Amino acid sequence: MILAKVDDHQKMILRAGEWCFTSTRKCASNTLYETLPGQKMGMHKRAETRLAPLHFTVVRSPYTRAASLWGSTCLRGHDNYGAVAEIINHGGSPKDFRDFCKYILGGDHISSRSPWLFCNQSDWHKGQIIDEFVKLEELPDALTPIIGERLDLPILNSSKKKPIYTEETCELIREWAEDDFTKYYD
16 A cells, blocks of 8 residues: 655634544535534644544545546546546546546555545545544434534535446455555445
C-alpha cells in the first residue's frame, strides 16, 4: 500500500462545546457541509488539535468511493486533477472504470498526482483527531445521536454513470483500500 502525502486542508464544521465534523474526500462532504448546523470553517488546517469534545467524520465503502472518484475526475469533462491525462498516457480510456482503477488507484500511480484526493481514507485520517467514524451508508440515522437532531440530507454530486465492477476492479480497489476495509468495514 502506498502511503500518500495528503494536503493540509479540508472542510470542517464546528458546534462549539459539542462536536467538530471534519470531511473525508468523496464521503458526503458537500452534503454535510451544506446541511449540518454549526460554524462552517471552509478549507482549514486538518484537525490535529481538539476543537470540541467529539470529532467525527464520514467514511464510505471503498467500492462506491472509487466509483465517486472516477465520476468526479474522469466523467465531468475537465481534468483538474490529472486523472484523465494519466490514464490516456498509459493507453487507457478515462471512461473505462477498469482503466481508472488500474492507472489511478493501482500501483505507484497514486503518488504521482493529487495524492490528497486519491489516497485511501485511512491514510487521509492519519494525524487527525477523530473520535467517531460514521458510515455513509448509515446516514442520516447515525448522525442523530451525534448532532441531536435528525437531518433531511439532500444528495449532491451524484454520478449518473455507474461503474461495472469486475473481479479485476474489485481486487484493485481491495488493494488500494486494504486498510479502509480492515478499519471501517470488517
